[in-house]
Amino acid sequence: MAGGCQGAVSSVWKRPVPKYSREVVAQVLAANDIVDVVGSCVELKPAGSGRFKACCPFHNEKTPSFTVSRDRQQYYCFGCEKHGDAIGFLIEFEGLTFFESLRKLADRGGVRLPAMSDFDDREDLLRTQLAEAGKFAARFFQECMADVLKGGLGRQYLKTRELKPETVKRFGLGYAPDGGSRFVEAARAKGFKDNVIEASGLARRNDRGLFDFFRNRLMIPIRDVSGNPVAFGGRDLGDGLPKYINSPENALYKKTRTLYGLFEAREGMRREKRVLLVEGYFDLMRCFDVGIDHVVATCGTALTAEQAALIRRYVPEVVIVYDADLAGIRAALRGVSLLTNAGLTVRAMTLPDGKDPDDFIRKHGPESFRRLADDAADFVTFYVRMSENRLDTIEGRTAVARELFTILTGVNDELRVNEYLRQMARALQLGEWACRNEFARIRHDQEARPFREEPAPRRTVPIADRDFIASLLQHPGLLERAHDALSGISLQPGPVVQVLKALWEDNGASPVFHNDEDAGMLYAAAANRDEITPETAANIVVEYVNNLKRALLKAESENVQRRILQAERSMDRESIPELLRQKAGIDREIQRLGAA
Ligand SMILES: [Zn+2]
Incomplete structure (x- = not known):
């Protein structure tokens, strides 16, 4: 699999220790509903019991695994495991710092933050x-x-x-x-x-x-x-x-991370579910001037992978509308590759007579422009059309095919790859099977390349941990039972214990995990879990607590066993009966808890 979301996980964002007190942060979070905050960037669909779903803005997917919980004010993606509260969402989505995100939400919710002189960063x-x-x-x-x-x-x-x-x-x-x-x-x-x-x-x-x-x-x-x-x-x-x-x-x-007009185009992009990518400031303003408002512009800089990823957060499809001059075409072909790699469906067009969108709309009106954009060719057809001067010879056609193969290796969707290969074969007058075989060979070579970057190890939330915490969140009565059952037991520190402590201390209020990424992820995953019936939840909790106890007892039993062996080796016969008695007691306890 090429692309995907492994890359994103390696850069898991660490929330810095905030300069603001927990109270201020909690106040800002309380003044903003995460469903509205996320909903203004991503199209959310209700998924029952206060949860909402969407296709994840942080990784490529067709079926939604990105969820937002209104009750818990947390978002979590079951695919790439990005997660957090409203502050974290804006950091991730808009590339803000913690402070900027906090300030933006404070403004939005009408919360007054301490004045500038009160912090020293x-x-x-x-x-x-x-x-x-x-x-x-x-x-x-x-x-x-x-x-x-x-x-x-x-x-x-x-x-x-x-x-x-x-x-x-x-x-x-x-x-x-x-x-x-x-x-x-x-x-x-x-x-x-x-x-x-x-x-x-x-x-x-x-x-x-x-x-x-x-x-x-x-x-x-x-x-x-x-x-x-x-x-x-x-x-x-x-x-x-x-x-x-x-x-x-x-x-x-940062030039490479900025797209001109994105702020203004957000509404239009959400409505049209695609964006037109133009080159110049005035191309973009002309479009808006005539009511075409789903447009962003690169403005003189070559499109970057970061900009492509930015577009992907908002829409699944992009139509490249570049000038028909040589520089424009070259930029468009390069753009095809970057945008495809970012998981976008790419179509492209140039305007007749080498006009730019500004000229074209002024001369022919917005309707002809709209029609052209609606009929823009898929990127394979566009690429072949723009390479016309090379299509006369078999060498030229093969070269174009190679370039397209390279782009196709970035496409993550087998159905689309197949369709593109079919179109390619037709447009380049190459045999379809030859095309497929050659593509398979190139893809195989690429995957076998020795210096391929290793994907970062993926950290995942264990399902048992998630369901245990989810049961406690959904049925707060179980929280006390878990507390009683676990009292007197020295638990291994870890994300589960972090979350448990926070829940016990905060009496069920939404905890904030500033410095514990694993605990934050576990909490977000649990908060976005499907509904669990009271009976199942009770069983999950009993089971989980028993497993914990069993694991501790087993470790203890093994420890005593080691001491018995030691005593035998050192001829310390006196202490052996007592140790054996201890071990038998522990093993009885384990048996009482039943099999795992
Ligand atoms: Zn995701």
Whole structure:
């Protein structure tokens, strides 16, 4: 099996010790229902008794094994075992830090967090300041655009793009004035320190100090998945080169992990269950301008595996709409491979006459564009079509076939692979069986490659542990019985004991496992377990407790047995009868508990 979710498990996220007290964290969690938090990112279907199901956003699957429990406020995937509470979900899904996730949920739930000066983590402080600087800059550039004196050039240019005022507003377009350090001065006046202004990437330093990075450009804010401007694209107002410059990366902005328009497109993507991938800022804004709102853009950077994985969290299908020039086609073919590998169904198209979506929609209207997107070819057909100049010779066709085979090894679904192979054979005029055999050979070679990365060892929750804890959660009366039955027994430390302790201490309130990943996983798995009837639950608990006791007694019995042997070896005859009596007592106890 290629791909899958083993890779994800190796990077199991460790929750850092929070700077906030348990009370604050609990308060924030209580103010947000995890079902709403997850439900705003993933389409959840009710699965009975307060649980919801969805196809997992963290691994590729066809049948849903991702569950969310409203009662326990936990999510858990029975496939890849990602799990946690609402804070953990946002960390995983949106790539936030613990602090950012906490703050986002605090805002969402109307909980006031302690002020900035109350914590001392420098990284968090800088990230917070950069977020403030980004917001300030977006406002500043918009005000410059609106300013009668300063904004004339920007407004003039914007007019040529023929966007509706609401589109301009929605995407927060602005204007960076000429003059050297207008932004730097405004930011200083607002109280931003030079180190923050410089770290934001909106200013650079020379021997005379800070100066504006963007000058006399149309400013396009690049937002993160929460809608905060973290970077900017700046468009030259004429034909000057470079046409676009982008903010350099900073603590908040990673080019390879950002897709332009994702924040705005989330609703549309959920509705359409697919996304159109375009190249430019204005291609995307044009689409939104005419009501096509399930679009994201790469904006000048080559598509990355991280971006492909990001798309996969939201939709199962992507339609690549790149320019029909050579660079565009090459980028599209590369994109096919990355997106397929991320588990997405990929279709692709180019627009007639080498037009980009912006030009095309302006000339032919949104309906023709929509139709083309609906009819976009599957990636095999697209790939073959784009390789037309190589199809005349058998060598050329074989080369194209090899490239497609390589892409197909990344497809995780046998049915689809079969269908693609059939299409390939037809399109390339190659024998279907020859195609299949060659593909099987390539796949086999790849799997046998000696330097293949070993999948990380998968940690799993033992089913007995999960069902034991689930029984206690679903039937709290059993909690006390388990407590009584286990009192006086020295239990081996481990996830089960961690969870038990938390349940006993918190009287059934939702526990938080900050530093114990295994306990957190066990708890999430148990919280999302199907319903267990009271009788079955009681049996599970009795059985589990007996097993625990039996294991302890067996260890003790073996221990005494060792001492008997030792005594025999050292001719210590006096102590042997007593040891034998002890062992007999323990063995009787084991028998009393019955067979396992
Ligand atoms: Zn999963």
